[in-house]
Amino acid sequence: MEHIIWTIGHQLKFKNIVNSDNCFIYDSDGNRYVDLESGVWCTSVGHNNKRINGVITSQINKISHTGFCYCNPQIEETSKKILEITNIIDGKCEFLCSGSESVEFGMRVARFVTEKQIALTFSDSYFGAYGDAAVKNRDNWYLFNWLNCSCGDKGNGCSGECEDFNNIPFEKIGIFLFEPGSSSGFVRFPSKILINKIIERIKEGKGVVMINEVTTGIGRTGKWFGYQHYNIVPDIVAIGKGIGNGYPVGITAISDDIAAKLSAKNFLYSQSHQNDPLGAIIANEVIRIIDDDNLLAKSKKMGKYIIDRLLILKNEYSIIKNVRGRGLMISIEFERDSLLINEDLLKKGFILCKRSNSEVLRLDPALTIGAAEIELFIMSFKDIIRKY
Numbered sequence: 001m002e003h004i005i006w007t008i009g010h011q012l013k014f015k016n017i018v019n020s021d022n023c024f025i026y027d028s029d030g031n032r033y034v035d036l037e038s039g040v041w042c043t044s045v046g047h048n049n050k051r052i053n054g055v056i057t058s059q060i061n062k063i064s065h066t067g068f069c070y071c072n073p074q075i076e077e078t079s080k081k082i083l084e085i086t087n088i089i090d091g092k093c094e095f096l097c098s099g100s101e102s103v104e105f106g107m108r109v110a111r112f113v114t115e116k117q118i119a120l121t122f123s124d125s126y127f128g129a130y131g132d133a134a135v136k137n138r139d140n141w142y143l144f145n146w147l148n149c150s151c152g153d154k155g156n157g158c159s160g161e162c163e164d165f166n167n168i169p170f171e172k173i174g175i176f177l178f179e180p181g182s183s184s185g186f187v188r189f190p191s192k193i194l195i196n197k198i199i200e201r202i203k204e205g206k207g208v209v210m211i212n213e214v215t216t217g218i219g220r221t222g223k224w225f226g227y228q229h230y231n232i233v234p235d236i237v238a239i240g241k242g243i244g245n246g247y248p249v250g251i252t253a254i255s256d257d258i259a260a261k262l263s264a265k266n267f268l269y270s271q272s273h274q275n276d277p278l279g280a281i282i283a284n285e286v287i288r289i290i291d292d293d294n295l296l297a298k299s300k301k302m303g304k305y306i307i308d309r310l311l312i313l314k315n316e317y318s319i320i321k322n323v324r325g326r327g328l329m330i331s332i333e334f335e336r337d338s339l340l341i342n343e344d345l346l347k348k349g350f351i352l353c354k355r356s357n358s359e360v361l362r363l364d365p366a367l368t369i370g371a372a373e374i375e376l377f378i379m380s381f382k383d384i385i386r387k388y
Contacts, residue, residue, distance in 0.1 A: 009356055013346060020047030023369045034373050037353040038366045044218050044242030045289045046368040052245050055285045064278035072277035078284040082253050085224040086237050090256040095275045099214030099240020100128030102250035106236045107132045110208045113261040116174025122146050126184040127212055146190055157190060160197035170201045175208045180226030182215040185355045185362055187324045187331035195230050210236040218242035219290050219367050222300030222327030245286050249279035295367040303327040309378050319388045330363040337388050344384045350377055
């Protein structure tokens, strides 16, 4: 692999992966591994999904890319499905190529329609590889550390009852960008009380509520979207990863009110791969598979089973510091030696995500993972940690 630029911050462990099936990947020597991070948390309905392959083959033999003055009807059909599952009635969608793009597009929209240009978010949020939300320039962003306040002394982070919360300059803030649970990969969930207080203040100031669902969306947390655990309806939702099941698709959904403001003020945004039909038909099929196979309920059920089993192990083995999760988005925090534990898991054929500069391993398997694979992981994991 001497001619490949590898800059992602994770060590390359396997150089010869050539095949896949649901939660399994295979190397050229025939070795099989259980992929418990679903690629880069993307293959929501499993690697090499035959239904996804079928719609790709069908559409690619028709038209995969459109231009500046012509469009494919699949864009409208998939937009309707996205607006249905987001509960953004009468809204509109933009189709892009990645979650980072959908976040950046959403922020451009939010800044275009609001007069107050300061955006509020949590200091542990991650919003993508580039652009406004990735940089978080201090002139345009207010970063709130919800984990480090006097409310946090109660054990669950801020609940809006402290001086730190009172010092947030809501009079200057026009946007709240919320990542509901991923917490830069650490899997932490702000309280409903805190989120509702923030949104109330934002709405009082006629601001915009935007949600980053790139990681937490498409069934990952046991609901279509992570924000649905908070009983809120946002103005903008950025979607990526699981909506394409490994194909590069990003979608930004906006409310009818935001769409009207864009139209009135002649908002313009243009790039080469915008509203392409191939990505749209894949996204539509992902939604259909999740519905047909009842994968939201399965995500919730299987996630609870994994978390419950891990909590039992936490009580037995002091090396496990904490277990956090919602649906099939789960983190295991260790007192020490997470790198060595991860190496042992790789040797046993289990791929997890090791969070950089931390003692955290993360599980984000496909929603289609089987009970047998989970049981095999739990038993192997127990055999490993008992050595530490």
